[in-house]
Structures are given as structure tokens and as C-alpha cells.
Amino acid sequence: MLFVKPAKILSIVIGVLISFLIIFMGFRLMQKVFTRAADTVPRDVVVSEVTGNSVKVGWSTDIESQGVIEYGTSPTALNFYAPEASRTKIHLVDLTLLSPNTTYYFQIRIGDSKADNGGVPWTFSTKTNTNTQQTIIPTSAVVPTISTLVTPTIAEGQPTAIPTQSVSIPNTDSSTVLTCGETDCVKICEKIRAGTGCELNDFYSSKDSCLSKVKLD
Structure with missing residues (x-):
């Protein structure tokens, strides 16, 4: 009758347990790898x-x-x-x-x-790029013109023209009706001095020739 030594039996049991442990750990590792790969799938x-x-x-x-x-x-x-x-x-x-x-x-x-x-x-x-171009249609329009305003300048040393006013006395004949309503030279002179209606025109154009009769100061 053959007897198996206890030490040998123990080593066999330990070897079997280690084998199962290695297989289990390998399975778990592979499962984790595949799971991780699946989690990163787009x-x-x-x-x-x-x-x-x-x-x-x-x-x-x-x-x-x-x-x-x-x-x-x-x-x-x-x-x-x-x-x-x-x-x-x-x-x-x-x-x-x-x-x-x-x-x-x-x-x-x-x-x-x-x-x-x-x-x-x-x-x-990709899409086709379309370059949009704007078409400009000419229309009739008024084109403004620019004119230059010339400002006269006075050169240094040249005389400056000063505008003056001139009074023209119309010629009237003896039939002209005087505006002051007087024909007497003395009264005409008095109204001219007083500024009450008669003017120099009445004095010079009176029919009595006031210029030769009365001196107008």
C-alpha cells in the first residue's frame, strides 16, 4: 500500500490555489483593459x-x-x-x-x-465659397461744381480806395411843384433851417431864383 506524504499533498494544494489566483487576476486585468478601452470609444x-x-x-x-x-x-x-x-x-x-x-x-x-x-x-x-459682388448701377445725378471765391488783397504800400457817396440833384423847371409847399425864398430858407419840410432841392429849384435873392448860411 502506497502512502502519499502530507508535505507533497500540501504543495499540490498550494499550487492549485496559486494557479486559480493567477487565472482570476489575469481575467480581472483583461476585463479592466477591455472595459477601459470600451469607455474611450468615441x-x-x-x-x-x-x-x-x-x-x-x-x-x-x-x-x-x-x-x-x-x-x-x-x-x-x-x-x-x-x-x-x-x-x-x-x-x-x-x-x-x-x-x-x-x-x-x-x-x-x-x-x-x-x-x-x-x-x-x-x-x-466642405462648402463652396461664393464671392458676393455688388453691381453698381449708375444713375443720373447733379454733379456739384466748386467755385473759388477770390478775396481781394491789398498790397502793402498801395493806396486804398475809399468809397464815397454822391448826391445828384435833379433838374426841375418852373412848373415843378415844390414838396415843401412854399414859393417865398425867405420862408423856404426858414423851413430848411428848422427842418420842417423844405429841402435844398426846393431852395435851388424855386421859381423865384432863391439862390440870387437869399444867402443860405
Whole structure:
């Protein structure tokens, strides 16, 4: 009859327990790795604000991560890169300096993992830039003219002309009716001195020739 030593049995039991522990820890580690990878998978990938030269690409992840968009004009040549600035769960990256009216392809890289649209890159097309030109229709309008106002200048040393007033005394005959109503030279002179109706014109044009009869001081 064969007897197994207790020490040998104990070593076998310990070895089995260690094996189970290693398998369990490996399983948990692999599960955590796969879970972490699944948490960083981009979800709800959206392309928005498309113009002729730029777009915005957004997505979300279950945990904070930092991704890089790899893009290009060919699905097999994604030669341009647009990295995120920081780790986050809600992601938004601007793609700028794009060509108008062009189709682009892109994928998202997070760490060593790449995410695409079921095995092919996502795609978008930029818009066509339209240069709006304004057509100016000529209309008839009055064109203002500018005239120069010449201001006379007086040269130094030249005499200055001073305007004077001249009084012209009309010639009247003896039939002219005098405004002061007097024909007597003395009365005409008195009214002229008093300023009560007669004027010099009455004195000079009176029919009695006041100039030769009365001296007007």
C-alpha cells in the first residue's frame, strides 16, 4: 500500500490555489483593459458648422480621454492631424485651413486605439465659397461744381480806395411843384433851417431864383 506524504499533498494544494489566483487576476486585468478601452470609444460623432474652410468634429466618451483626429482627402492617406488640448468627456475639435468644395475623410485616435465608421473613415464635404459682388448701377445725378471765391488783397504800400457817396440833384423847371409847399425864398430858407419840410432841392429849384435873392448860411 502506497502512502502519499502530507508535505507533497500540501504543495499540490498550494499550487492549485496559486494557479486559480493567477487565472482570476489575469481575467480581472483583461476585463479592466477591455472595459477601459470600451469607455474611450468615441460615441455620437457629429460634424457641424461646415463652411468652405473649416468644420467642427464632436464626440463623447464614457471617461475622460484625449484624442487626435487624423484626416485627409483620401481614405487611405490621412496625413493631417488635429489633437485635443486636454482630457475631457465631451470633445470638440476645429479643423481649419480646409479647401472649399472638397471631400475629407477622418478617424479618431485615442491612445493606441483607432475609431472609425465601421471599418471605414468618417467623411464630410466642405462648402463652396461664393464671392458676393455688388453691381453698381449708375444713375443720373447733379454733379456739384466748386467755385473759388477770390478775396481781394491789398498790397502793402498801395493806396486804398475809399468809397464815397454822391448826391445828384435833379433838374426841375418852373412848373415843378415844390414838396415843401412854399414859393417865398425867405420862408423856404426858414423851413430848411428848422427842418420842417423844405429841402435844398426846393431852395435851388424855386421859381423865384432863391439862390440870387437869399444867402443860405
